[in-house]
Amino acid sequence: MDAIPLDTHLRSLLPQDGTRDALITSVIPRLLQSIAAVADALRQSHNVIAVGTANTFGDHQLNVDVTAENLIRNAMLDCPSIVTASSEEDPVERRVHPHSSSPSSSPTEQYTLAFDPLDGSSIISANWTVGTIFSLWDGPSALNQPPSTAQTAAILGVLGPRTTAIIALRTPNCSPSSSQEPVQTCFELSLDPATATWHVTRPNLSLAPRSTYFSPANLRVAGEDHAYMSLLTEYIARRYSLRYAGGLVPDIVHMLVQGQGLYVNPVTAQSRAKLRRLYELCPMAMVVECAGGMAVDPVDGSRVLEKEVGHCGEKGGLVCGSATAVEEAVGRLLEKRD
Amino acid sequence: MDAIPLDTHLRSLLPQDGTRDALITSVIPRLLQSIAAVADALRQSHNVIAVGTANTFGDHQLNVDVTAENLIRNAMLDCPSIVTASSEEDPVERRVHPHSSSPSSSPTEQYTLAFDPLDGSSIISANWTVGTIFSLWDGPSALNQPPSTAQTAAILGVLGPRTTAIIALRTPNCSPSSSQEPVQTCFELSLDPATATWHVTRPNLSLAPRSTYFSPANLRVAGEDHAYMSLLTEYIARRYSLRYAGGLVPDIVHMLVQGQGLYVNPVTAQSRAKLRRLYELCPMAMVVECAGGMAVDPVDGSRVLEKEVGHCGEKGGLVCGSATAVEEAVGRLLEKRD
Structure with a gap:
C-alpha cells in the first residue's frame, strides 16, 4: 500500500470550514520543510567538525544549534499566520512579522510557535538520533493560556538514519458553525529525500494502556x-x-x-x-x-x-x-x- | 582545522612495505562505500513502508536487511583480496570469487570478512541510530584463528543523523622485514554526503580507565x-x-x-x-x-x-x-x- 500524502491526510482530519486552512496549507508544510532542512544541515555538519578534542566539537555543536534555529526562523517568515515565536535558544516571545501591524493585514488564523531547534545535545556527538520540537498555540501568545485547549499542534522532527516526524493535532474549539467533530490525533510522517515530500507512514499512533x-x-x-x-x-x-x-x-x-x-x-x-x-x-x-x-x-x-x-x-x-x-x-x- | 583525508591517514599508520596495500587502497575504501550505500538505502526506505501495522513494518525491516546484505556483497566483488565472507544473515564461510581459483590469480593479501549488515533491528522502526559491523581477518578463514592477531581490522558503520564510521586497526604480525612498529589504533570517520568521501574527524579515539x-x-x-x-x-x-x-x-x-x-x-x-x-x-x-x-x-x-x-x-x-x-x-x- 502506498503512503498517504500529507495534504490528503490533514484535509481528512481538520475542519473543512476554512478555519484551519493556513494550518494545513502553510504552517505545517513550512515547519516540516524546516525539519528537512535541519536534517540536511546536520548530515553535512561533519564539514565543520574540527579535528581532535571534545572542546572543538562542543563549538561545532553550537554551530549546528544556531543553524537549526536560523533555518526554522527563516521558515516562519513565509508563514503570515505564525505571528509570535520563541525558542529554547532565545526564550522570549517576539512578533515574527513586525512590519505587518495594520489590522487589515492581520491573518484570520493566528498561531504562536514555541520550538527547540535541536534537542539532544548530550548525544549528538555520538551520532545518535536527535530531534526538533515544535509547539503551536492558537492566538498571539502561548503564555497564560490553557494548554489543553490552546495548544493546537505539536510536531516532533526525528533526525535519525531516516528523517521522520510525529504530528499531534487537537482542535477542541473549532468553529461552532462547523459540523466537524473535535480532532485528536497523532501520526507519523516520513520524508522522501528524493522528492523532498512527506508521506504519512503510520496514520494512527496509539499507546496501549500497559507497558513492558x-x-x-x-x-x-x-x-x-x-x-x-x-x-x-x-x-x-x-x-x-x-x-x-x-x-x-x-x-x-x-x-x-x-x-x-x-x-x-x-x-x-x-x-x-x-x-x-x-x-x-x-x-x-x-x-x-x-x-x-x-x-x-x-x-x-x-x-x-x-x-x-x-x-x-x-x-x-x-x-x-x-x-x-x-x-x-x-x-x-x-x-x-x- | 580541516578533516584528514582517509587515504593520508591510513598511509601514515600502516606499513609502507606493500604488505597492506590492498587493505588501504581497495578493501577499506570499498567497505566504507558500502556503508554509505546502506545509509542511503535506509534513508530512502520509507518508500517501502506499508501504511499501518507493526507487522507490515516488520516485513519492511526484512527488506532493508536484505538490501544491506546485497550492497555489501556487491562491494566485495570489487575486492579480489576479500577471498572469504560470511554474514549474520548467512552465517557460513564461502569463497567470494569462486572462479578465480588458479594460484596465479590469488592475491598476495588475503582477507576474510565477517559482517552484520544491519545491527539494531529492535530500534530501527523508531528511527534510532543503527549500525553495520565488519570484521576483517588475515587469511582464507576467520575460524580457528587467534582473534587477537588474526583479526586485522574492525569497521563500524554508524547510521544516524550523520553517516560516520569507526575503524580499528591492529597489525602485530606485519612483515618481519618492515621497520614499522606494530599498529594499534581506533579512529572516527565522517561521510561528506555532497562528495561521497570519508574524512577522519577524530584521529585517535581513546577510552579513559574509569567511567561514570x-x-x-x-x-x-x-x-x-x-x-x-x-x-x-x-x-x-x-x-x-x-x-x-x-x-x-x-x-x-x-x-x-x-x-x-x-x-x-x-x-x-x-x-x-x-x-x-x-x-x-x-x-x-x-x-x-x-x-x-x-x-x-x-x-x-x-x-x-x-x-x-x-x-x-x-x-x-x-x-x-x-x-x-x-x-x-x-x-x-x-x-x-x-
Whole structure:
C-alpha cells in the first residue's frame, strides 16, 4: 500500500470550514520543510567538525544549534499566520512579522510557535538520533493560556538514519458553525529525500494502556530517592525492557512506534526539574495524550497540560506514556514519599 | 582545522612495505562505500513502508536487511583480496570469487570478512541510530584463528543523523622485514554526503580507565541475578549516567566518542548468551581494545579475543569499555556468584 500524502491526510482530519486552512496549507508544510532542512544541515555538519578534542566539537555543536534555529526562523517568515515565536535558544516571545501591524493585514488564523531547534545535545556527538520540537498555540501568545485547549499542534522532527516526524493535532474549539467533530490525533510522517515530500507512514499512533518498556531519565536520582529506586527494581523484577537514549524526542518516539512505553523524569528535593514546560513538556504531553496516553507532573500527579505556562523559562518533571503504567508509576512515586 | 583525508591517514599508520596495500587502497575504501550505500538505502526506505501495522513494518525491516546484505556483497566483488565472507544473515564461510581459483590469480593479501549488515533491528522502526559491523581477518578463514592477531581490522558503520564510521586497526604480525612498529589504533570517520568521501574527524579515539557512564544490556536478568542487580544499584548510588540504546553499535560508539563507558551484557543460568562472537563480539572487542579499553567474557573474566571462534554461530556475553571499570564490574559479577 502506498503512503498517504500529507495534504490528503490533514484535509481528512481538520475542519473543512476554512478555519484551519493556513494550518494545513502553510504552517505545517513550512515547519516540516524546516525539519528537512535541519536534517540536511546536520548530515553535512561533519564539514565543520574540527579535528581532535571534545572542546572543538562542543563549538561545532553550537554551530549546528544556531543553524537549526536560523533555518526554522527563516521558515516562519513565509508563514503570515505564525505571528509570535520563541525558542529554547532565545526564550522570549517576539512578533515574527513586525512590519505587518495594520489590522487589515492581520491573518484570520493566528498561531504562536514555541520550538527547540535541536534537542539532544548530550548525544549528538555520538551520532545518535536527535530531534526538533515544535509547539503551536492558537492566538498571539502561548503564555497564560490553557494548554489543553490552546495548544493546537505539536510536531516532533526525528533526525535519525531516516528523517521522520510525529504530528499531534487537537482542535477542541473549532468553529461552532462547523459540523466537524473535535480532532485528536497523532501520526507519523516520513520524508522522501528524493522528492523532498512527506508521506504519512503510520496514520494512527496509539499507546496501549500497559507497558513492558521503561525509560528512566535522571536515574542517578534513584540513589537518593527510595521511591524511584523501588520503582526501578520493580520493573526489573517484572522483566520489563529498558530503552533510554537520553534524548527526549527519541525516547518519546520509541514508545509511540512501539505502541507502549513509560518515561519517568522525576523531581526530588535533591534534583531540580530540568525539562522546559513550553519547549519540551507541553508538546510531549500533547503528543502522548493524542496517542491515548497520559502525561503528568511527578510532583503532584497533576496533568501536565492542566497548568498554564506563566513564563518561557518554567521547568518541570514528567511521567508519561501508557496510561495505566503512568498512573501506577506516579501513584508509587507519591505514596512512598508521604 | 580541516578533516584528514582517509587515504593520508591510513598511509601514515600502516606499513609502507606493500604488505597492506590492498587493505588501504581497495578493501577499506570499498567497505566504507558500502556503508554509505546502506545509509542511503535506509534513508530512502520509507518508500517501502506499508501504511499501518507493526507487522507490515516488520516485513519492511526484512527488506532493508536484505538490501544491506546485497550492497555489501556487491562491494566485495570489487575486492579480489576479500577471498572469504560470511554474514549474520548467512552465517557460513564461502569463497567470494569462486572462479578465480588458479594460484596465479590469488592475491598476495588475503582477507576474510565477517559482517552484520544491519545491527539494531529492535530500534530501527523508531528511527534510532543503527549500525553495520565488519570484521576483517588475515587469511582464507576467520575460524580457528587467534582473534587477537588474526583479526586485522574492525569497521563500524554508524547510521544516524550523520553517516560516520569507526575503524580499528591492529597489525602485530606485519612483515618481519618492515621497520614499522606494530599498529594499534581506533579512529572516527565522517561521510561528506555532497562528495561521497570519508574524512577522519577524530584521529585517535581513546577510552579513559574509569567511567561514570554505564550501559546495562539485558537488564531484566538483574531480577534473577543478585550480582547484576547489586552492580546496577552501586552505579546508581555513585550517580553514574545511564545510556542504553539497545543497539550494540550506538552503545559502543557512545563510549568511544565520550572517551569513557561501560557496557555490560551478562550471561546467567536463566539468560543464555545472545551476542554472536564472529559478527559482534570479536569486532566490538577489537574496537574497544584498540581504543585502550578492555573486553571480557562475563562468565570467567577471560579476554574475548583470547579464544578462537570455532564456528560461525558461537555466542557469548560481553563486558567492555574503560579498563578499570571493566575489571571492577567483572570482579563483582564473578565474586557474588561464587
